[in-house]
Amino acid sequence: MILVFILAAALWGLGWALRVPLRLRFGAVVALWAAVVLACVALPEANGLRQALGGDARVWLVLAGVGALVWGYRAGLQRLRARVAPVAVKVGAFSESELGRYARHIMLREIGGPGQRRLKDARVLVVGAGGLGSPALLYLAAAGVGCIGVIDDDEVDASNLQRQIIHTDQRIGMAKVQSAEIAIKALNPFVEVRPYRRRLGEEIAAELVADYDLVLDGSDNFDTRYLVNRVCAQAGVPLISAAMTQWEGQISLYDPARGAPCYECVFPVRPAPGMVPSCAEAGVVAPLPGVMGAMMAMEAVKRLTGAGEGLAGRLMIYDALYAETRVIKLAPRADCAVCGSARG
Numbered sequence: 001m002i003l004v005f006i007l008a009a010a011l012w013g014l015g016w017a018l019r020v021p022l023r024l025r026f027g028a029v030v031a032l033w034a035a036v037v038l039a040c041v042a043l044p045e046a047n048g049l050r051q052a053l054g055g056d057a058r059v060w061l062v063l064a065g066v067g068a069l070v071w072g073y074r075a076g077l078q079r080l081r082a083r084v085a086p087v088a089v090k091v092g093a094f095s096e097s098e099l100g101r102y103a104r105h106i107m108l109r110e111i112g113g114p115g116q117r118r119l120k121d122a123r124v125l126v127v128g129a130g131g132l133g134s135p136a137l138l139y140l141a142a143a144g145v146g147c148i149g150v151i152d153d154d155e156v157d158a159s160n161l162q163r164q165i166i167h168t169d170q171r172i173g174m175a176k177v178q179s180a181e182i183a184i185k186a187l188n189p190f191v192e193v194r195p196y197r198r199r200l201g202e203e204i205a206a207e208l209v210a211d212y213d214l215v216l217d218g219s220d221n222f223d224t225r226y227l228v229n230r231v232c233a234q235a236g237v238p239l240i241s242a243a244m245t246q247w248e249g250q251i252s253l254y255d256p257a258r259g260a261p262c263y264e265c266v267f268p269v270r271p272a273p274g275m276v277p278s279c280a281e282a283g284v285v286a287p288l289p290g291v292m293g294a295m296m297a298m299e300a301v302k303r304l305t306g307a308g309e310g311l312a313g314r315l316m317i318y319d320a321l322y323a324e325t326r327v328i329k330l331a332p333r334a335d336c337a338v339c340g341s342a343r344g
Contacts, residue, residue, distance in 0.1 A: 115305035122304045123147040125212040129176040131289030132218030134166035139297035141184040151196035152176045163289045205231045217241040229263035233339045242292045247321035249292040253311040256339035260312035261332040
């Protein structure tokens with residue numbers, strides 16, 4: 001048997017030295033194995049050659065089976081690696097610095113190079129640079145969203161710093177949109193930031209929203225929420241909206257243009273004054289805006305890349321105090337004042 005292994009090694013080595021294609025070298029070894037098996041079957045048991053070859057064809061069949069298992073395992077492993085390998089990215093799409101920066105995204109099968117390119121080409125508007133907007137803006141920038149708009153008319157106050165992590169003590173008194181721009185550019189200089197230092201009102205809402213692919217609403221009042229929803233529904237722009245108070249937050253993706261309900265489908269009547277106090281009135285635990293704002297950014301990345309399943313038609317409620325999460329199914333309302341007639 002040793003002579004057979006030596007001969008097989010010699011055939012393989014000679015083929016390698018002569019640069020014979022791998023499949024031909026493998027074929028030569030298989031042919032040698034077949035000849036040995038045939039000799040063990042055809043020759044009498046007492047034959048010297050058969051004894052030198054091991055005397056029993058079953059030994060060689062077992063060896064062949066073990067070899068097939070090893071080959072099959074390696075082939076399967078290579079296919080698995082190929083499935084999770086980074087998708088090739090056009091060199092012109094990203095700089096070398098960007099390729100290194102987004103490498104952990106590009107190696108994800110659900111995002112890959114094409115998904116990262118969609119993020120780079122996307123334009124996302126964030127309404128509010130406060131508790132929800134702060135983490136959402138930072139993670140959108142970190143994820144590589146190419147153009148980020150942020151609208152807010154407020155200035156950084158010391159009371160904001162307990163939860164609005166995009167701002168710093170040194171920037172107290174600065175416009176929040178300017179403070180946010182500084183933080184975003186420091187995190188990712190490849191991102192374009194469009195700061196709008198003003199309140200979102202009827203006179204500019206439609207024109208502003210129409211310039212973006214997706215809107216994230218992190219505002220803290222119902223007037224703005226209903227306005228953003230109405231304008232997004234009219235423009236056919238998906239809206240990710242979140243809200244929070246004290247220990248609880250909620251988030252959903254509203255997109256009536258694609259069959260999902262709009263915000264007013266779910267909340268057709270504004271709560272009575274005092275029923276839903278603001279964070280300034282009721283307080284809010286510091287990490288909660290981070291959790292909800294990060295969820296907003298996560299839903300945005302999924303929406304822009306097409307990865308996974310988003311929150312369209314579902315409302316997620318997060319109770320931080322008791323570490324509970326609930327998801328409620330939502331349905332469009334045919335009588336919705338904002339989007340009902342458009343569907344009908």
